[in-house]
Amino acid sequence: MTTVLALKEGKPYPRGAYFDGKGVNFALFSDHATNVTLCLFDQHGDAETERITLKECTNGVWHGYVEGLQPGQVYGYRVDGIWAPADGLRFNHNKLLLDPYARKLSGQLQWNDALYGYTISDDPDADLHMDERDSARFMPKAVVVNPDILVKSAKPDIRWPKTIIYEAHVRGLTMQHPLIPDDIRGTFAALSDSAMISHLQRIGITAIELMPVHAFVHDRHLQERQLSNYWGYNTLAYFAPEPAYLSSGALEEIAKTVDTLHEAGIEVILDVVYNHTCEGNHLGPTLCWKGIDNLSYYRELPGNPRYYDNLTGCGNALNTSHPKVMQMIMDSLRLWASVYGIDGFRFDLALTLGRNENGFNRDHALFHAMLQDPVLTRCKLIAEPWDVGPGGFQLGSFPPGFSEWNGDYRDVTREFWTGQEGMLSSFASRFAASSDLFNEQHRRPWSSVNFITAHDGFTLHDLVSYNDKHNEANGEDNQDGANDNHSWNGGEEGETDQQEILELRARQKRNFLATLFMSQGIPMLLAGDELNNSQQGNNNTYCQDNELGWINWHQADDGLIDFVGELAQLRKHHSAISRAEFVTGKLNEQGNSDxxxxxxxxxxxxxxxxxxxxxxxxxxxxxxxxxxxxxxxxxxxxxxxxxxxxxxxxxxxxxxxxxxxxxxxxxxxxxxxxxxxxxxxxxxxxxxxxxxxx
Missing domain, CATH: 2.60.40.1180 (Golgi alpha-mannosidase II)
Structure with a gap:
């Protein structure tokens, strides 16, 4: 294939594809590559029209400028280098690779053996043998976009003490909402529908925390079982939204939704997954980072770079200690905050982000980069303080400036209300913002994000209705999901028509909610808990993109909805609860302690x-x-x-x-x-x- 477009030197930054009004600058980091080829496709991404060799490489960034290219151009990369998987080098020119900085995607990933850098077989050393099939026809491609700032409204800038978080799934929240038009359900547009805004205002939340919206991959083994990666914790592109969440197909839909929520006084927080990618372990596909520069992007096992240091339980872990990987994460965060107006980020398995060769380090350079950044310092930053690596639970260990999901609050509060003995003292500590964990280095009560339920686990209804998980629909023989849920069914497993049990469950729900909203720290409500939403005892609906995983609006209890709204108003209007300082028990001048x-x-x-x-x-x-x-x-x-x-x-x-x-x-x-x-x-x-x- 010959090149007919003129190539100029270009610049190594910004990375990705940058349109300047006259043409497009392409920049791709690969420190170990020997050659990088830019592949252009027709508007549908079906036919490869040009191959352009990027001849310039500055500080590990390959770059070139193509005059005349316009937004809408579809492209990908092929990267040459040494094929030596035993040494962590997995270059394979036959594989089309997605730009890590892709802002928009064209087409969907179609599972095929050609997507793998090696030839799949029963050989235990199969990953050492290169596969020479071309993967382009099965790959999604990147699309050049305008670099405009899309959000227009001012951010609500809600103070931490007044924050009430609502954790939701873009698709699952609205798929069954009876008042939202069918053609936008499950998308960003549905989140800004007047019916949705009215409900969010009715229950008094101030921030909606969206589960992953970065473009992600549906695992092959799930699709083969007619399931999907519903939750989206399997990132393919950190700069591009999941196409299925755009009813219009336009990136502006996200910004318009954020603008509408901002005008309603609601902030938007994104759950982001920078700890691992969708490429899995050494037997996973070659879609992006693995084929671009495996040794730089991922953590390998010390002394055996053929394998990944699987700190996440998902096959791999990003090497956040590498400066170019750190830069990629920072660029992604700044884009979502500035272009789309996002107000905060919740970092999935944040412990992995702070790991180096010696384990977790609260002074990791990535954390320092976030905390000094002029854009991100105005955002709410929330860490999930665990992963599956050594010392994988570090609640209270993140640096000042980060809030943390408080798993101890969840467990202790559940144990207290299920009637376990000897819980009073530990419950009191969690009720008072866990100052034993967070009250150091001038941290504040909002360092503790309190929750009873979250996407991972029982819903509130199921927490009071099931003693055991019931995950049979996931096809894993009920082996997946947590076994210890600190739940109690009140006397009968699952749904019941016994009035005494129903009244007890209704009271227990209100007990949990009242405790959550009256606790010091920041409350996080799981979407649907105010509606009596049930997942039929399934505490791990990660693969259930159906009525089991979607919120059921038809069972809504107006009394419970109003109860949540009343709790939210009490919290907002009383500084005794939503306070900026930890309570200490010291007397004030009226002789009352805080x-x-x-x-x-x-x-x-x-x-x-x-x-x-x-x-x-x-x-x-x-x-x-x-x-x-x-x-x-x-x-x-x-x-x-x-x-x-x-x-x-x-x-x-x-x-x-x-x-x-x-x-x-x-x-x-x-x-x-x-x-x-x-x-x-x-x-x-x-x-x-x-x-x-x-």
Whole structure:
């Protein structure tokens, strides 16, 4: 194939394909390549029309400028180099490779043996033998786009203390929403539909955290079982959106959705997967990074570069210590924040991002790069503080500037409300923003992102309806997913028509929700939990792109939806809960401490009561940091019996019951004495009296 387009020297940065109004600059990093060929295709990506050798290489970046090319041009790469898999070198010119900086994709990946750099066989050394088939016809291709900033509205810039996060799946959230038009369901456009916006405002969330939206691959073994990589934690392109999430096919759809959410006062956070890619282990396909520069992009096993250091459990791990890989991650984050207006990022398996040859390092250069970046420092940064490598649980170990998913909060809170003994002290620590984990180096309470449920695990409905997981639909003999869920079905496994059990489950849901919203730290609500959404006991719907994995809007409980909205409003309007400093128990000038713990008799908790394994009830008082705000009193009874109780004596606040979880109308309670129903929460608002003392 001959070259007819004129090639100029071009520049090594920006990487990717950059249109300047007259032509396109192409730049691809490969430190170990001997030759890089730019392959141009027709508008459909079917026919290869040109091959252009990029002759210039600066600091490991191969580059060239092609005058006259326009946005919409479809392209890919072929990269030459040494084929020596035992040494970690997997160059194969026969394989068309996706640009790691691709902004938009054309076509879908079609599984075929030609996608593999080696010839598939039963030979245990099969990966050492090069496959010479051309993979272009089975590969998605990159598309040149305009480099415009697409978002137009100002960001809401919601302060961390007032943040309430709603974790959702772009597709699953709207696929069954009865008021959203069929032709946009499951896409970004559906997220900005007025019906969706109204619901998000009704429940009071301030940020929607979207599960991965980067273009991803559906695993071959899943498609062969008529399943899919529904969750999307299998990234193919860090700069391009998943095409299936665009109803219009235009990138502007994302920005328009973000603009609409911003105008409604809702921030957008993306769940991003920079810890591994879709290329799997040494037996995985060659789609992008593996064929471009395997030794640079991935972590190999020390002393045996044929194999990957599988810190993620997904076959490989990106080498975030390499400066060009770090640059790729930073460029991706800045693009999503600036071009699309994204407000924050949740980093999947963030522990892997901070690993070097000595293990996890909270001072890793990638973290420093994020925390000093003028764009990212204005974003909310949330780490998932674990992976499957050595020392793979590091909750509380990330540097100041990162918040963290608090898995301990989830587990302890579940254990407390299922009635386990001896939980009071550990529950109190988690309820008060886990200061034992986060209160150092001037970190704030929002370092703890609290959650009861998340995409990975039971929904709230299933948490109170199933003792065991039921993942048979995944085709893995129920071996996948967590076994220890700290759940309780209330007396019967799965759905039931027994009214007593149904009432208990309804109360337990409200107990979990009330606890979540009244805790110090940042609450994260799983989308659908306010709707009684069930996954039929499946705690790992990663492969269920169907009604099992989608949220069921038809079972919505208006009472539960309103209860969540009331909790959100309480949180937003009371600085005693949504505070910027950790509670310490120190007295203020009115003689009240910012937090105080009481037994059910209204007396300060003693050490003996804290350590009593049978004690499952207590009262906590939060006093606001300002002198004129309202205090909040939360009474919790996790026992299965009725408990007589008294409000703590206080001559500073006049208490009024605001919410309870008993499903009964709120009584006109004037007296200090009350009866706590089994497994219940009561929330009181305290208005200041004796104003003359202020």
């Amino acid at each position: 937090i105080a713990w009481f037994n059910v008799n209204g007396e300060s908790m003693s050490n003996e009561q804290w350590n009593d394994p049978q004690n499952k009830a207590m009262t906590v008082k939060f006093v606001p940091p300002d002198k004129t705000g309202c205090a909040i009193l939360v009474i919790l009874n996790a026992s299965h019996v009725t408990v007589p109780a008294r409000l703590p004596y206080c001559d500073t606040y006049d208490w009024a019951l605001m919410l309870d979880t008993t499903l009964n109308p709120i009584p006109n309670q004037e007296a200090d004495e009350l009866i706590l129903e089994p497994r219940s929460v009561y929330i009181y608002e305290g208005k200041l009296i004796r104003q003359e003392k202020l």
